[in-house]
Amino acid sequence: MRESAPTVAPSTDTQPRLNRRQAAKVRTRQKVLDAARGLFAERGYEPATIRDIAKGAGMSTGAVFANFQDKAELFEAVLTEDMAGLAEVMLNGAGDGSTRDRLVNALTAGYHGSIDQLPLFQAIVARSWFQPVAAETRQRAATQGLTDVISDILRAGIGKGEIKQDADVSLLTELTWDAYLSNYRRAAYDGWTVDQLADHIGRQVDTLLAGVSAK
Amino acid sequence: MRESAPTVAPSTDTQPRLNRRQAAKVRTRQKVLDAARGLFAERGYEPATIRDIAKGAGMSTGAVFANFQDKAELFEAVLTEDMAGLAEVMLNGAGDGSTRDRLVNALTAGYHGSIDQLPLFQAIVARSWFQPVAAETRQRAATQGLTDVISDILRAGIGKGEIKQDADVSLLTELTWDAYLSNYRRAAYDGWTVDQLADHIGRQVDTLLAGVSAK
Numbered sequence: 001m002r003e004s005a006p007t008v009a010p011s012t013d014t015q016p017r018l019n020r021r022q023a024a025k026v027r028t029r030q031k032v033l034d035a036a037r038g039l040f041a042e043r044g045y046e047p048a049t050i051r052d053i054a055k056g057a058g059m060s061t062g063a064v065f066a067n068f069q070d071k072a073e074l075f076e077a078v079l080t081e082d083m084a085g086l087a088e089v090m091l092n093g094a095g096d097g098s099t100r101d102r103l104v105n106a107l108t109a110g111y112h113g114s115i116d117q118l119p120l121f122q123a124i125v126a127r128s129w130f131q132p133v134a135a136e137t138r139q140r141a142a143t144q145g146l147t148d149v150i151s152d153i154l155r156a157g158i159g160k161g162e163i164k165q166d167a168d169v170s171l172l173t174e175l176t177w178d179a180y181l182s183n184y185r186r187a188a189y190d191g192w193t194v195d196q197l198a199d200h201i202g203r204q205v206d207t208l209l210a211g212v213s214a215k
Numbered sequence: 216m217r218e219s220a221p222t223v224a225p226s227t228d229t230q231p232r233l234n235r236r237q238a239a240k241v242r243t244r245q246k247v248l249d250a251a252r253g254l255f256a257e258r259g260y261e262p263a264t265i266r267d268i269a270k271g272a273g274m275s276t277g278a279v280f281a282n283f284q285d286k287a288e289l290f291e292a293v294l295t296e297d298m299a300g301l302a303e304v305m306l307n308g309a310g311d312g313s314t315r316d317r318l319v320n321a322l323t324a325g326y327h328g329s330i331d332q333l334p335l336f337q338a339i340v341a342r343s344w345f346q347p348v349a350a351e352t353r354q355r356a357a358t359q360g361l362t363d364v365i366s367d368i369l370r371a372g373i374g375k376g377e378i379k380q381d382a383d384v385s386l387l388t389e390l391t392w393d394a395y396l397s398n399y400r401r402a403a404y405d406g407w408t409v410d411q412l413a414d415h416i417g418r419q420v421d422t423l424l425a426g427v428s429a430k
Contacts, residue, residue, distance in 0.1 A: 044345060126344035129337045129400065130259060136404050171422055178393045185344065189351045207386055210426020 029067045031057045037078045041117035045075060045127060076135065079124055080142045082117070087145030089113035094149070099157030103205050106149055107180050108198040111187075115194050121184050150176050167212040179204040244282045246272045252293045256332035260290060260342060291350065294339055295357045297332070302360030304328035309364070314372030318420050321364055322395050323413040326402075330409050336399050365391050382427040394419040 018026060035056035039048040050071055054061045068074040093109020094102040114121055128139055150173045157163035183200055186192040192200075233241060250271035254263040265286055269276045283289040308324020309317040329336055343354055365388045372378035398415055401407040407415075 046345075122344045126341045129341035129344075129403075130261075133404055168418070168422065171418055174397075175390065175394055175419060175422060178397045179390055182389075182393045188344075189348055203383070203386055204390060207383065207390060207423070207426060211422060211428075212425065 025067075028059070028063065031059070032064050032067050032074070033077055033081065036074045037082065037117075037120070040075060040078055040123060041120040044119035045071075045123035050074075072135070075123070075127075076138060076142075078120070079139065082120070083142045084145055086110055086113055087149055090146060090149045094153060099153060099160070099162045100205060100209055102153045102156075103150065103176070103209075104198070104202045106153060107176075107201045107205070108194070110146070110180065111183075111194045111197045111201075115187060115197075118184065118187055122188055125181055125184070147173050147177050161214055163209070164212045164214050172208060172212065175208055176205065179208070240282075243274070243278065246274070247279050247282050247289070248292055248296065251289045252297065252332075252335070255290060255293055255338060256335040259334035260286075260338035265289075287350070290338070290342075291353060291357075293335070294354065297335070298357045299360055301325055301328055302364055305361060305364045309368060314368060314375070314377045315420060315424055317368045317371075318365065318391070318424075319413070319417045321368060322391075322416045322420070323409070325361070325395065326398075326409045326412045326416075330402060330412075333399065333402055337403055340396055340399070362388050362392050376429055378424070379427045379429050387423060387427065390423055391420065394423075 032053065036048070036053045039053055039056060042048075048071070050061050050064055053071075053074070054064045057064070064074075068077065089112075090106040090110045093112075094106040096102070097105070124139070128136065131139070151169055154163060154167070154169045154172055158165060158167060158169070180201060183192070183197050183204075186200070187197060247268065251263070251268045254268055254271060257263075263286070265276050265279055268289070269279045272279070279289075283292065304327075305321040305325045308327075309321040311317070312320070339354075343351065346354070366384055369378060369382070369384045369387055373380060373382060373384070395416060398407070398412050398419075401415070402412060
């Protein structure tokens with residue numbers, strides 16, 4: 001994911017052409033974001049200082065603050081960009097196959113695409129437990145794309161007749177997402193590899209789907 | 216829970232009798248713990264300062280540091296005491312009835328017994344995502360009593376023939392515990408009441424048990 005993120009361009013075709021000064025501003029902003037991403041991914045939130053982020057971007061702390069109000073805003077910008085990238089990784093990873101396989105493949109692709117940024121993920125979840133409501137609302141919006149991948153796979157499963165018509169998609173999505181996130185702690189503290197995470201989420205998905213399988 | 220915790224006495228009968236100086240030391244330590252609990256429960260971890268904890272206990276910061284090395288150690292001591300108390304609350308709350316009802320009743324009792332300490336719970340989970348491995352190991356030991364309540368209810372359900380013999384108790388316990396914890400965020404950000412939490416964990420337990428019900 002770290003490789004793909006910088007290629008994420010300003011996102012709409014309707015965006016007006018930038019003049020030279022505006023283009024320079026966008027480039028500077030992206031440089032700060034990339035440096036911040038690298039440091040958050042390596043250290044997490046607290047130990048990543050604005051000073052080191054500025055150093056990593058090859059600019060002054062003043063230049064950083066010209067683009068972002070504070071570290072929290074910088075973190076949110078990285079998070080928003082990365083979660084959008086990760087949702088795409090999951091979606092592409094789902095592939096064809098049974099609902100069970102599509103879910104497990106998507107989530108495994110998610111682990112593959114994020115494991116080298118483990119401290120960033122730990123910081124995202126830790127902060128989600130203690131932040132102002134407005135920040136929480138923005139964070140939920142940023143992770144919505146990821147939970148949508150899960151919901152869409154489940155809904156497609158209902159459409160194909162693999163999952164019971166009356167399955168509670170939103171509840172199943174929530175339980176799957178909680179399990180997915182929780183497993184990162186195994187990677188952080190127990191040294192689990194992506195293969196171990198994949199195996200575990202596979203068994204968790206089996207358990208979650210056992211009661212709603214139409215077979 | 217806040218009411219019951221101070222009554223938790225040094226725990227074994229084999230403990231030698233304390234002389235007057237030792238007894239005073241135990242009382243001082245407990246006073247600090249109670250003041251810290253109150254402040255953590257009200258504010259969470261970061262905003263609770265040693266200075267305010269000392270003030271709450273009616274002593275100097277030096278006296279606090281004579282008993283606890285730092286705020287982290289103090290937090291861990293509160294957490295260990297409170298999780299033991301909460302495990303008991305859950306166990307007593309389980310009551311008789313079906314495996315489903317016992318699980319939901321135990322977890323609902325857990326919400327009842329902890330909701331007035333919501334910021335403490337938020338701090339516990341937030342810290343669990345970013346702490347030294349040794350601290351994480353101690354925290355897992357402290358919450359083991361809670362997950363044991365869930366496992367024991369599930370195993371009893373297998374014994375009664377309500378849950379399939381081959382159900383994966385450890386996986387189900389983990390999924391139930393993740394759901395239980397995750398719901399605290401609804402209380403923190405969405406203002407959910409204990410009744411709403413109870414209703415939600417009920418639906419989550421139904422989903423988790425649907426695939427392992429022996430009926």
